[in-house]
Amino acid sequence: MSATSVNWTLALPEIALALAGLVILVFGVLQREGKGIVSCTMLTVAAFIGCAALVVVSPDGVAYAGTFVNDGFARFMKILALLGGVVALVLTLSYRTNDRVPLPFETAVLILFSTLGALIMASSANLMTLFVGLELSSLSIYILCALERDDVTSSEAGLKYFVLGSLASGLLLYGMSLVYGYAGTMAYTGLIAAIQQAGALPSGLMVGLVFIMVGLSFKLSVVPFHMWTPDVYQGAPTPITAYMAGAPKFAAFALFLRVMSGPFGTMAPRWQILIEALSILSMVYGAFAAIPQTNIKRLMAYSSIGHMGYALMGLAAASTNGVRATLVYLAAYLVMNAGVFAVITAMRRKGREVTSLSDLAGLGRTDPGLAAALAIFMFSMVGAPPLAGFFGKLMVFAAAWQSGLYVLVVIGAVSSVVGAYYYLRVVKVMYFDAASEALDRPARSLLFVSGSMGLATVFFILALGPLMAMARQAALALGG
Amino acid sequence: MLAQVVFYVFAAVLLLSGVMVISVRNPVHAVLFLILAFFNAAGLFLIAGAEFLAMLLVIVYVGAVAVLFLFVVMMLDIDFTQLREGLQRNAPIGACVGAILFAELVMAVSNWTMAPAGAGGSVQAAPGLTNTAALGTLIYTHYVLLFQACGLVLLVAMIGAIVLTLRQTGSGRRQNIEKQHARTREDTLELVQLPLGENVLEQGGFLRPGTSYYEIAVPGSYGAAEQPKEAEKEETGA
Numbered sequence: 001m002s003a004t005s006v007n008w009t010l011a012l013p014e015i016a017l018a019l020a021g022l023v024i025l026v027f028g029v030l031q032r033e034g035k036g037i038v039s040c041t042m043l044t045v046a047a048f049i050g051c052a053a054l055v056v057v058s059p060d061g062v063a064y065a066g067t068f069v070n071d072g073f074a075r076f077m078k079i080l081a082l083l084g085g086v087v088a089l090v091l092t093l094s095y096r097t098n099d100r101v102p103l104p105f106e107t108a109v110l111i112l113f114s115t116l117g118a119l120i121m122a123s124s125a126n127l128m129t130l131f132v133g134l135e136l137s138s139l140s141i142y143i144l145c146a147l148e149r150d151d152v153t154s155s156e157a158g159l160k161y162f163v164l165g166s167l168a169s170g171l172l173l174y175g176m177s178l179v180y181g182y183a184g185t186m187a188y189t190g191l192i193a194a195i196q197q198a199g200a201l202p203s204g205l206m207v208g209l210v211f212i213m214v215g216l217s218f219k220l221s222v223v224p225f226h227m228w229t230p231d232v233y234q235g236a237p238t239p240i241t242a243y244m245a246g247a248p249k250f251a252a253f254a255l256f257l258r259v260m261s262g263p264f265g266t267m268a269p270r271w272q273i274l275i276e277a278l279s280i281l282s283m284v285y286g287a288f289a290a291i292p293q294t295n296i297k298r299l300m301a302y303s304s305i306g307h308m309g310y311a312l313m314g315l316a317a318a319s320t321n322g323v324r325a326t327l328v329y330l331a332a333y334l335v336m337n338a339g340v341f342a343v344i345t346a347m348r349r350k351g352r353e354v355t356s357l358s359d360l361a362g363l364g365r366t367d368p369g370l371a372a373a374l375a376i377f378m379f380s381m382v383g384a385p386p387l388a389g390f391f392g393k394l395m396v397f398a399a400a401w402q403s404g405l406y407v408l409v410v411i412g413a414v415s416s417v418v419g420a421y422y423y424l425r426v427v428k429v430m431y432f433d434a435a436s437e438a439l440d441r442p443a444r445s446l447l448f449v450s451g452s453m454g455l456a457t458v459f460f461i462l463a464l465g466p467l468m469a470m471a472r473q474a475a476l477a478l479g480g
Numbered sequence: 481m482l483a484q485v486v487f488y489v490f491a492a493v494l495l496l497s498g499v500m501v502i503s504v505r506n507p508v509h510a511v512l513f514l515i516l517a518f519f520n521a522a523g524l525f526l527i528a529g530a531e532f533l534a535m536l537l538v539i540v541y542v543g544a545v546a547v548l549f550l551f552v553v554m555m556l557d558i559d560f561t562q563l564r565e566g567l568q569r570n571a572p573i574g575a576c577v578g579a580i581l582f583a584e585l586v587m588a589v590s591n592w593t594m595a596p597a598g599a600g601g602s603v604q605a606a607p608g609l610t611n612t613a614a615l616g617t618l619i620y621t622h623y624v625l626l627f628q629a630c631g632l633v634l635l636v637a638m639i640g641a642i643v644l645t646l647r648q649t650g651s652g653r654r655q656n657i658e659k660q661h662a663r664t665r666e667d668t669l670e671l672v673q674l675p676l677g678e679n680v681l682e683q684g685g686f687l688r689p690g691t692s693y694y695e696i697a698v699p700g701s702y703g704a705a706e707q708p709k710e711a712e713k714e715e716t717g718a
Contacts, residue, residue, distance in 0.1 A: 011625055018632060025639070065622035106643040113636050120629055132629045139633060143640035158644075178588075204588055 007063035010070045013054040013078070014119050020047035021112040028105035036105030041089050044108040048089070048115065052082045055119075060477075062125060066187045069125035072477035076327060076470055077122035077254035080334055084246025085115040087338040087449060091239035091345050094443030097148050100351055103237060107147060111243055114140035118251030122258075127176045127186040127212075130255055134172070134219065137248050138165050144243070145236040157235025164228045168218035175211025178204050191263035201267065209264055213274060216259070219252040222312065223281035226305050233301035238353065241297060242341030245304050250330055257315060257323055261478050268318040275316040280411050282309025287418040296344055297355050299422065300337075303381060306419055307333050313396040313412060317403040323475035324468065325399040329392035331467060332460060336380045336388055339453030343374045346442035346450065354439075357426065362435025370442065371430045373454040378423040380457045383416055388460035487527050494520035507553045515546045532612045 008015075024043045028036040055078045062069050092107055117137030124130040142165060146158025180186050182204040183194035195201070218225040233241045260271060286306020293299040311333070314326030347354050363371040380387035383394075393416065400409050442450075456463075497520065500513040518541045525534035567574075609617075619627050672683050 008625075014625075018628070021632075064625040067623060068625055104643055106639055110636065110639065110643075113632060116632070117629075120625075128623070128626055129629075132626050132633065136629055136633050136636065139640070140636050143636070143644065146644055149644055203591070207588075 007061060010058065010061050010063035011068055011123070013051045013058055014116060014123070016054055017047060017051045017112065017116050017119065020044075020050070021109055021116065024112065025106075025109045028109060031105065034101065034104070037102045037107065038093060040105040040108040041093055044112050045086055045089050047112065048082045048086050051119075052079055055079060055082070066189065067126040067129045068120075068123050069188075070123055071474075072470075073254070073258065073474040074123045076474035077250055078119050080250045080330060081115055081118040081122065081247040084243065084250060084334055084338065085111055085118075087334075087342075087453075088239050088243030088246060090445050090449050091242050091342060093445045095237060095239050095345060096351065097237065098151060098352060103147055103239075107144065107240075110140040110144050114138075114144070114243070115247050118247045118254075121251040122254040124255065124258065125188050127179065127188075130259070131169075131173065131176065133251070134255070135169065137251060138169070138219065141240075141244055141248060144240045145232055147240065148237050151235075153231075153235035154237065155235075157232040160235075161228055161232045164218070168215050168225070171211050171218075172215025175208045175213075175215060178208030178211065180208075182208065188258070188263040192266070195263070195266055201270075206267075206270065209267070209271065210274070212259065213256075213271070213278075216252055216256050217278060220249060220256065220308050220312075221301075221305055222278045222308050223285040223305060226282070226285070229305055230298045230301040233304070234295055234297045234355070238297065238341065238345045238355075241300070242338060242345070245300065245337050245341065246334055249304070249308065250334070253311065253326065253330060256312075257326065257478060260315060261318070261323060265318075265479075272316055272318050275312055275318075276405060276408055279309045279312035279316050279408060282306060282312065283412055283415040284309075287415040287422075290419070290422045293422070294357050295355050296347075296357055296360070296426070299357070299426075300340060300344070303419070303423075304337070306415065307337075307381075309415075310393060310396055310412060313400045313405075313408060316405060316408060317396075317399040319399065319403055320472075320475045320479045321402060322396075322399040323478055324471045325392075325395035327471035327474055328395050328464075328467060331471075332380070332388035332392035335453050335456045335460065336377045339373060339377045339450050339457060340381075342446050342449035342453060343370055343377070346370060346439070346446040348440040348442075349437060351440065357429055358433075359436065359439070360426065360429050361433035362430070363439070364431035365435050366438035367442075369447075370439075370450065373450045374430065375427045376454050376457055378426050382420045382423045386458075386461050388457045391460060391464055483527055487524065490520045490523040490527070494524065507558075508550065511546060511549045511553055514549065515542050518542045518546065530611060532615055 020043075024040055024047065027043065028040045031039065055075055058070055058075065060071050089108060089111055092103055092111075096102060114137045117133045117135070117140065120129060120133030121137060122133075124133060142158055142162040145161050146155050148154035176186065179191070182202045183191050185191060185194060195205070198205075214225060218228075221229040233244070236244065260268075260275070264271060282305050286302050286304075286309055290299055290302035290306070293302060307329075311326050311329045314322040314324075314329060316322070317325070344355065347359060349359065360371075360374075363374070376387065380389035383389045383392075393412075397409050397412060400412070494517055497513045497517040501510050501517065504510050504513065518537055522534040522537040522542075525531070525537060672680060674680065674683060
């Protein structure tokens, strides 16, 4: 199979998902005003599940003149992204804005297109594919953030994310153009050849790589490119925040892993130190800046910054083990993060959303089930065994240790302990503070998500074997 | 020789109009200079043998983008003199940044080596293929996935523009197309014989039928609470 053949069936999951998105859009427009959200969301969930089935059976190979690649790594990331999308969609079902109206039906369509962008990113074999996928994914999210347009914080979130995101896209494009200028190609295979050919590395290529890293770090909300995260997480409608913390992060990580260990893999000693720095800064900042937070959505924003730092540790290791560890970490993060946001979406009092930490006071008595679920997620985020988060952290620490990054591991462990303070504070507020007014009874879909994610967090160890095997395959596909 | 002369003419006008775009006082003139710049750039493309790009530049940039700019400039009430004040205040900083960027560019270009032609997967057009055909092959065959994905990006932008701005409120006044089509001339048009010097209103005419709007409007789009009041106003006001 030559690199120039079209071989279009490789992108069948993406094509099917795009067509499904168009059909759902038309279907939604034909519904009566404000009525389409439930049916559109269910259709989108069905489309995601169908797409996931197609992803599982999709063959390996390179398609579309070498712009699109399908391998074990792409499949792993696509499944994660689709799962994240499904969870966020279920959360939108019962969500009501402060005016007590559901989100418009376009929410489901935009989540679908954003996830489609994430899938394209996971399969990128060319910097152009990377950029188009990233834009499709980000543009949808900018709009999703501002969906509650009568809410000032939501509009602010959308605008802030849009402006800063455009800047990041510009930096990314600048980096790509430099790489293209110095290597003469944008295909990853061509870049590998060009870097191996060039005896001394041209400085322009290195500068381009740094710019690409900056652009991707922004999407990952890694310190020092994290400024937008707390405001956007707080302002966006909660199900959208849940989505943002899931699928797009996995996609950006997929890009990071693919670009760094693929075309720039031979330059590893040069970028390793940068990734280390990003990882350390994110872990430390995520841990310390979260301490004074009183809003649980902001808290989760800082928590996500910290988690991205830990996940980057695996990449900093620059080994197959490291990539595998990052993949397992992301899978664990998906599960516990989705659970936490299901609980946050359920935090309502007299139909209005409450997001302050003090609103959780006494939840242990007023709603023991929900409190237990949130406590499980918090312990998992800390990394307490035998919950999901523990295995993720264990693996990235082990991978970094094997690669001799002892400083990184020590700092990671310390910030993990600091992070435990604010995670456990949530547990303390729920169980030991004087009870405030009880929250509304959560919708069944939210109970379902938080319950199932809670079980997945507790019994993560049972799925660990097959998951590690899959992650290993994915990492090998990337390295080879 | 001729080609060189034409090149320098186009290039000079292009540079000049570029400078004018950012220096003229009147924003409408700036847009017009922008259009001139586009035309000259198209001319340069023609000289370089890229006739398809030249046409594209004229059709897309002059035909669509520049006209859009013109609309924006004319529709939005932007105080350009105020913007200009900011420019003067920040000029030193801007000059510094510009100088640094320029130095960087010089450094980058000074150790620039061209990559060997066609290094790594770039697709070469077959000899005897026109530019348009070669571009078509690239866009619609090799990079069809990216092309379609770009289309989806535009679709998302459109959905976003609609979902963020469309408000189905009382002031919407959406038409019910069927009712609109079913209306006859007698329903809406009244002919009045007017003596000289007389006003239509004094002869029993009306400015517009008091009920005409909400008879043909989609129920609810007119704002239920406002209907009687506004109809009344139209009648009495007339």
